[in-house]
Amino acid sequence: MAHAEREERPERPAESDGTAHLFRALGRQIKVLRERAGTSQRELGLAAHCGEDLVSAVERGVRTPQPDFLERVDQVLDAGGVLSAAADEVREALARSRTRHPDWFRDYARAEAEAVALHDYSNQAVPGLLQTEEYARALFTQRRPLLDEETIEKRVADRLARQQVFERWPLPTFSYVLEEAALQRPIGGRTAHIGQLRRLLHTGRMRNVELQVMPTSTEEHPNLDGPFILLTPRGRKEVAYTEVQGHARLITDPDEVRLVNERYGIMRAQALTPRESLTLIEKMLGEV
Template sequence: MAENDGDEWDGQGVEDDSSAVMRAVSRQIRLWREAAGMTQVELGSAIGYGEEMVSAVERGKRLASAEFLDNADPVLGAGGKISAMKEDVKQARYPKKVRDLAKLEAKAVERGAYGDHNIDGLLQTEEYARALYAMRRPAFSEEEIDRYVAGRVGRQEIFERRPAPMMTFVQEEVTLRRPIGGTMVHRRQLEHLLEIAQLRHVVIQVMPTACEEHAGMGGHFQVLKLQSGEAVGHWESQVGNRLVWDPKQVQVLEMRYGIIRSQALTPRESLALIEKVLAET
């Protein structure tokens, strides 16, 4: 399995601004609890969580969920001040580099992506994404896995954006056949691809393994065309990912992607292949 999985720039173990948000939220919850004269056990019992979870939140080891904040607010008499932190917590839940990518995607009118080792992040089911992150080496903690999965699933809101950006994907045939997460996760992922492909602003193509001519041997990348008229590339390797803003380099990626699409199966042929692989799974 490749070290990068198609979405986020390398930043494992690097603290970002979300850590400051976590500390601030944790401190506020602890201060409100102490002011209310409640123990962690009492607060947990009152809002439906165990003492261990309350302790983890107050120590900044776990990020409070929206439900946690909403339930704690009236119990602690915060008058909406704790609930008001939900938006900050929502943003902090995603690693900064995932948030940065999502911001670019939010400005995109077109996105083209070539994937060579696993299903593109925007097309992944939550189960598939979780299985990928669980295989990451060095290993992520459960909290890190939760965070990255939440970030990936959150980015998929782009499919419901209006006006809808045009999105095209070219997936290597091997990414359809590799049973990430086991048979049932694999089947649900293939079914999800067929569902997403029905959206009018989404085109999924497959690059067959038997194809002799291939312009994408350099690996996974994507090209985003922004509302401003700018284009930006996103390229990754084993040891890190980077954005490509230089127009000449972006042109190279655009050229390669155009050739890749021409070499791949047509959308109709691609869906037929996905259906075939699903029937064999």
């Protein structure tokens, strides 16, 4: 029964309280203002430094309109402050949404939301910020101990909401080193696997993202200790984040962060180039 209800329910922003209505109302307002101005979704996306897909998703209430997005669109559509006036309320709503993360994850989620640069090494699965909805749901459904349906849906929604960090302006810098084995594992089945590989191709082609694959055949490796993330919050020094068997750690000691950074630099030198990595993913898609 829960599975059937999930299939029938449309995609929406992560907030399940009254703020979801705010986001949907803003989406409808943007659509009305855009059509009144005689502007297409593609044209608005170009003028507001974002993609056509994002404009469409915001208008449909699928994605949360970020405050800086509202302010840019207000100017582009000559809305007279109607949209920018809602920016502060949206900021408060997003701040409330971050408190929904588990206690052990909140410090990292706060730093991630403010990051100007993020570098990720993953060896078991595709990183959360790059996951499709289907892939993320499969991961949460398969984990042990088992999670109830409500918790799974909440965590999937929260994970997708975090991906809006890609839509901030100015654009943060992202880089990823992914183990080839993690991309070969068909989490969620063939359809989910294909969708996930396509998402990686799409994200890897973004101008502020560099995605590299570490071939399984590589004979040398500077980091067999596990995955990690390096991130630089706005106005603060770089930190590192690790998570093993549910134990999370936010590393702020400069010497420890430097060691993690050094390992990451060596891995980037050993991995395929971004162009070679996208070619490999294209080949994987052809073989699936």
